[in-house]
Amino acid sequence: MSEKKLTHLDADGQSHMVDVSDRDVTVRTAEASGHVSLSAEAISMLRDKTVPKGDVLATARIAGIMGAKRTPDLIPLCHPIALHSVTVECEIDGAGVAIVAKAKTADRTGVEMEALTAVSIAALTIIDMVKAVDPSAAISYVQVDSKDGGRNGSWKRP
Numbered sequence: 695m696s697e698k699k700l701t702h703l704d705a706d707g708q709s710h711m712v713d714v715s716d717r718d719v720t721v722r723t724a725e726a727s728g729h730v731s732l733s734a735e736a737i738s739m740l741r742d743k744t745v746p747k748g749d750v751l752a753t754a755r756i757a758g759i760m761g762a763k764r765t766p767d768l769i770p771l772c773h774p775i776a777l778h779s780v781t782v783e784c785e786i787d788g789a790g791v792a793i794v795a796k797a798k799t800a801d802r803t804g805v806e807m808e809a810l811t812a813v814s815i816a817a818l819t820i821i822d823m824v825k826a827v828d829p830s831a832a833i834s835y836v837q838v839d840s841k842d843g844g845r846n847g848s849w850k851r852p
Contacts, residue, residue, distance in 0.1 A: 702771050709771065710771075711771050711773070712771070712773075712803075714773060714802040714803045715802070717802040717803065717844070717845065718802070718844075718845075719800055719801060719802055720800065720801075720843045720844055721798070721799070721800050721842075721843050722798070722799050722800070722801065722803075722804045722805055722841070722842065722843030722844050723796065723797065723798045723805065723840075723841065723842045723843060724796070724797050724804060724805045724806040724808070724809040724838060724840065724841040724842075725794065725795070725796045725809060725838070725839045725840045725841075726794070726795050726806070726809035726810045726812070726813045726836065726837060726838050726839060727792065727793060727794045727795070727813060727835065727836075727837060727839050728792075728793045728813040728814065728816075728817050728833060728834070728835055728836035728837070729789070729790060729791070729792050729793065729817075729833070729834050729835050730790045730791045730793070730817050730820045730821060730831060730832070730833055730834075731789055731790040731831065731832045731833075731834060732789070732790035732791065732820075732824060732828050732831050733827075733828040733830065733831075735827060735828065736790075736824045736827050736828035736831065737786060737788075737789075737790065739824070739827060740786050740791070740824070741786055745823055745824060745827065746826065746827075747822075747823040747824075747826075748823070750819075750820055750823045750824060751784040751786075751791070751820075753819055753823060754782070754784050754791075754793070754816040754817075754819040754820050754823075755782045755783070755784055755816065757815050757816055757818075757819040758780075758782035758793070758795055758812035758813065758815050758816030758819070759780045759781075759782055759812065760815070761811045761812050761814065761815025761816070762777060762780045762782075762795065762797055762808040762809070762811050762812040762815075763777060763780070763808075764811070765807050765808045765811040768811060769807055769811070772807050773801075773802075773803050775799050775801040775802075775803060775805065775808075776799055776800075776801060777797060777798070777799055777805070777808060778798050778799050778800060779796070779797070779798040780795065780796070780797050780798075780808065780809075780812055781795065781796045782794070782795045782812050782813075782816050783795075784816060784820070790831070791817075791820055793813050793816050793817055793820075794813075794839075795809045795810075795812035795813045795816070796809065797809040797812065803844070804841055804843065804844055805841075806838050806841055809838065810836060810837075810838060813836050814833075814836055817833040817836070818833070821833065837851065838851070839851045
């Protein structure tokens with residue numbers, strides 16, 4: 695296995711923003727996912743749309759998209775990029791809500807962090823909206839599932 699170098703560290707070990715000006719502009723995509731574990735009562739209220747704060751899943755979708763757009767403001771070394779598409783899907787399952795976000799750009803760097811931020815902000819929004827009903831709600835498994843484009847090509851979680 696080849697040795698990987700951390701690109702956000704300079705020769706002295708100090709963090710810095712990577713210079714991507716010499717990279718080609720290519721179409722880049724990323725998909726990330728996560729899960730919010732909820733009580734049976736909270737799941738029932740989501741299904742019945744009786745959560746007192748309103749439509750939790752619609753609000754989480756919009757919050758996730760907004761979060762993706764604000765990624766470079768939240769993550770210090772992320773490049774501001776033009777997002778061409780962001781989708782956030784929230785699906786109720788037997789244990790809570792599964793979240794999947796997809797981000798797309800044509801730029802010099804990838805959109806993994808934007809997809810991860812979308813999932814994270816959507817999950818936090820769900821927690822905020824159900825915390826009065828389920829204070830034990832928990833976020834788990836926030837991860838990149840796939841990416842495509844750029845000099846490293848495609849990658850998919852095994």
